[in-house]
Amino acid sequence: MTDPEWQPSWRKPVGMIAICLFILVWVVLIASFATTLATLPMWLQLLIYVFFGLVWIWIAPLKPLLRWMETGRWRG
Template sequence: MSIDPRHTYKPSWRKPVGMFAILGLIALWAVLVGSLSGLIGGLPMVVQVVIYVFLGLVWIWVLPLKRLLAWMETGRWRSF
């Protein structure tokens, strides 16, 4: 007799909380970068592209998305 996995799985509250946290971080980062648009907008187009690409990469490296995702999956802030 096999056990139906739908009855043994208990959804974690961390995933919905983590999703809302990610949305909040995205909104906060967008407001921060958008507030710099007045300064960045006066620069040459090529420099603007470099700055916005850099700021987009900072979003990945600096903000704690990797740890937040690990917490959502495991309940620990470190995945190892």
């Protein structure tokens, strides 16, 4: 039994670009508040940046996107 000829998928490069663009947009959005946040105490700035550093993971649809990149389906 022979394996079918392997064909590279276009989904992986597209998915990687989508993830990079999402991260870039998120960083620009948060950095746009940097001058406002600079007036706050350092400990509060730290909490805000840690919070928003974790929030993008929770709101990002990375699991379905990664599944689509691998299988071509959005749902498991």
